[in-house]
Amino acid sequence: MTYRHILFYKPYGVLSQFTKDTPTRSSLKDYIDIPDIYPVGRLDWDSEGLLLLTNNGQLQHRLCHPQFGHERTYWVQVERIPDAAALTQLQQGVTIQDYRTRQAKVALLPTQPSLPEREPPIRFRKNVPTAWLEMTLTEGKNRQVRRMTAAVGFPTLRLVRVSIAHLGLDNLQPGQWRELTSGELKLLVDLAFAGSIKLKRK
Known part of the structure; x- marks a missing residue:
C-alpha cells in the first residue's frame, strides 16, 4: 500500500469530510479525488485554512490522540x-x-x-x-x-x-492541495512517534 499525505487549504463553507450533510454544502469530495483518505482532525465548515489528510491510519490515530498535543x-x-x-x-x-x-x-x-x-x-x-x-x-x-x-x-x-506543527499553508490558495515532501513527512512521523516504535515509511 502506498501512503498518501496531503495538505489542503480548506475554503470557507466546506465540510471537513467527504460526505455531504445537505445537497447544497461543499465537502472535501468536491476538491480531492483520492480514495480512502481521511482528515487528521477537522476544521469547522465556517473556518478556513490548513487541513492534513492521510490514508495512513496509524499516523492519523497518533496525531489525533489528545496526548499528542501538537501545535x-x-x-x-x-x-x-x-x-x-x-x-x-x-x-x-x-x-x-x-x-x-x-x-x-x-x-x-x-x-x-x-x-x-x-x-x-x-x-x-x-x-x-x-x-x-x-x-x-x-x-x-x-x-x-x-x-x-x-x-x-x-x-x-x-x-x-x-x-x-511544522507544516504551513505556504503558497497554497483556497481549494488547492499538495503532497507532503519527504522531509516534512519525516519530521511529522518523528514528532508523532517520539519515544515509541517508529512507523514504517513507504
Whole structure:
C-alpha cells in the first residue's frame, strides 16, 4: 500500500469530510479525488485554512490522540480590539462549557495578515473596529477558538488555521492541495512517534 499525505487549504463553507450533510454544502469530495483518505482532525465548515489528510491510519490515530498535543496556529479576526487583560486570559486558559482550556500562545498581530479574500466576506459592524490575533493551541475541542474569544468578550469573525506543527499553508490558495515532501513527512512521523516504535515509511 502506498501512503498518501496531503495538505489542503480548506475554503470557507466546506465540510471537513467527504460526505455531504445537505445537497447544497461543499465537502472535501468536491476538491480531492483520492480514495480512502481521511482528515487528521477537522476544521469547522465556517473556518478556513490548513487541513492534513492521510490514508495512513496509524499516523492519523497518533496525531489525533489528545496526548499528542501538537501545535496548531490560527489567525483570528475578532470584533473590537482585545486589551492586555483579555490576551492574558486567553494565554492562561479560559473556562468554556465546564472545561478549562490549556495554556496557549496568543498575540495581537500588528497588521492585518496577507490572506486571500473570504467568499462570502465577513459582515462588519459599522463603526466597530476589528483586530487580528495569532493563537497557537495544543488541543482541539469543538469550536474552541471561537468559544475562547467569545468568553473574553471578543467574538470571532474569521478564523484561518495557518499551520499544523511544522507544516504551513505556504503558497497554497483556497481549494488547492499538495503532497507532503519527504522531509516534512519525516519530521511529522518523528514528532508523532517520539519515544515509541517508529512507523514504517513507504
